Amino acid sequence: MKKDVQRASKTFDLIAEHFDKTRNRPWYEVVEFLEGLDGKLLDMGCGNGRHILEAVKKDLEVVGVDASIELLTICKQNVIDEFYTLSKVDLIRADVKNLPFFESSFDSALFIAAIHHLKEGRVRSLREAKRVMKDNGKILISSWARELDRWDLEDHEREVMVPWHREDGEVIERFYHLYTLEELEEDVRRSGLSIIDSFHSKGNNYVKAKKLPKS
Ligand SMILES: C[S@@+](CC[C@H](N)C(=O)[O-])C[C@H]1O[C@@H](n2cnc3c(N)ncnc32)[C@H](O)[C@@H]1O
Numbered sequence: 001m002k003k004d005v006q007r008a009s010k011t012f013d014l015i016a017e018h019f020d021k022t023r024n025r026p027w028y029e030v031v032e033f034l035e036g037l038d039g040k041l042l043d044m045g046c047g048n049g050r051h052i053l054e055a056v057k058k059d060l061e062v063v064g065v066d067a068s069i070e071l072l073t074i075c076k077q078n079v080i081d082e083f084y085t086l087s088k089v090d091l092i093r094a095d096v097k098n099l100p101f102f103e104s105s106f107d108s109a110l111f112i113a114a115i116h117h118l119k120e121g122r123v124r125s126l127r128e129a130k131r132v133m134k135d136n137g138k139i140l141i142s143s144w145a146r147e148l149d150r151w152d153l154e155d156h157e158r159e160v161m162v163p164w165h166r167e168d169g170e171v172i173e174r175f176y177h178l179y180t181l182e183e184l185e186e187d188v189r190r191s192g193l194s195i196i197d198s199f200h201s202k203g204n205n206y207v208k209a210k211k212l213p214k215s
Pocket residue numbers: 004005008009012023044045046047048049050051065066067068071094095096097111112113114117118
């Protein structure tokens with residue numbers, strides 16, 4: 001695995017257990033997006049699988065991809081605890097910039113709170129999402145908002161390290177590329193995906209996009 005993926009993997013491995021305890025509810029915006037979808041969903045940077053559980057409840061087949069072995073292990077257990085089976089879910093350790101799937105493998109995709117952890121290759125990850133989705137496939141992308149007052153940054157600054165305080169007192173730094181909504185839209189457009197909707201909600205920027213046929 002490439003160095004940046006190893007770094008993400010190490011960071012999230014170190015906070016996985018505590019992350020799982022504090023991130024166990026799906027985001028409303030994601031639940032709403034999942035309404036009316038069918039077929040096979042790809043969850044890019046699936047973490048502990050809080051959105052995978054929702055998708056399975058809505059009768060979707062899901063493939064979750066993540067860099068962190070620890071989070072994938074927790075995710076697997078969360079799926080088993082909820083459904084007593086893994087029959088609707090596949091979990092794969094991979095880089096979102098290099099998805100190990102054939103073209104047009106998925107009907108839809110989620111890319112929630114993960115693109116902002118990529119120091120490089122963010123457009124590439126969106127192009128990968130487009131490549132592996134079928135024509136007319138929809139994706140919801142979210143990212144922590146640059147517009148928030150909490151960031152004490154110069155206008156041009158986008159990169160921050162944010163501490164995660166573990167229960168045992170250890171502090172783990174996580175890398176973020178902070179997008180404004182406009183900048184996230186711009187990268188989605190650059191990937192060739194077509195924007196359906198974009199909005200700000202509860203500190204996050206969201207873009208809903210579609211793969212147009214022959215794009
Ligand atoms: C903040 S968590 C969000 C998890 C999940 N999407 C959610 O909404 O709960 C970000 C996730 O992205 C994963 N990640 C970061 N960089 C990655 C990469 N290059 N490839 C795959 N997963 C990555 C991390 O391991 C982590 O699970």
